Amino acid sequence: MFFQSYQKEFIYTGIVLLFLLVTRYFINALIGKISKKNGINLARTHLMQRYVSVALFMLALLIIPFIFGTKANDLVVLFSSVFAVIGIGLFAIWSILSNITSGIIMFLSFPYKVGDKIKIHDHDFPLEGIIEDIRAFQLHLRIENGDLITYPNNLMLQKPVTLIKKDAIYDVLDDGTDLI
Structure with missing residues (x-):
């Protein structure tokens, strides 16, 4: 019925x-x-x-x-x-929402991509590394000593960033070691 x-x-x-x-x-x-x-x-x-x-x-x-x-x-x-x-x-939990929103913004208009070497100009914790992954909440940076740093997306949009080298992850020295 x-x-x-x-x-x-x-x-x-x-x-x-x-x-x-x-x-x-x-x-x-x-x-x-x-x-x-x-x-x-x-x-x-x-x-x-x-x-x-x-x-x-x-x-x-x-x-x-x-x-x-x-x-x-x-x-x-x-x-x-x-x-x-x-x-x-x-x-x-506003920071989680902030990171999700930043992840959407980064998807639509982020000038850097996986493989680019960047420098983040953070007064307290400056970073330089190669972007390995861009996720919903954070960016994965591989720094010179080989450590993997997760950097929150919302901070990525708040801090000045310099592109050091495009597709740096693909640069390889003659002896086969990676340039980082």
């Missing part, structure tokens, strides 16, 4: 979900093409594709209640309550 009385709503929900899945496919394919064209790390590409999937999932959670007849006022009360609780909880 339940399924018969809401048959039309289930059909519309299926159509919306199918549309969002197709949209996800095309957006992810576009992100893949842009990433390949610009030489963006595969891990960063997959991260952005996950962000798109989460955003489309959230959009589905917003649309589907309207299909079943939920009033906008009811959703406003629900979402404002949920966002207030989430906001209070996330305020305590």
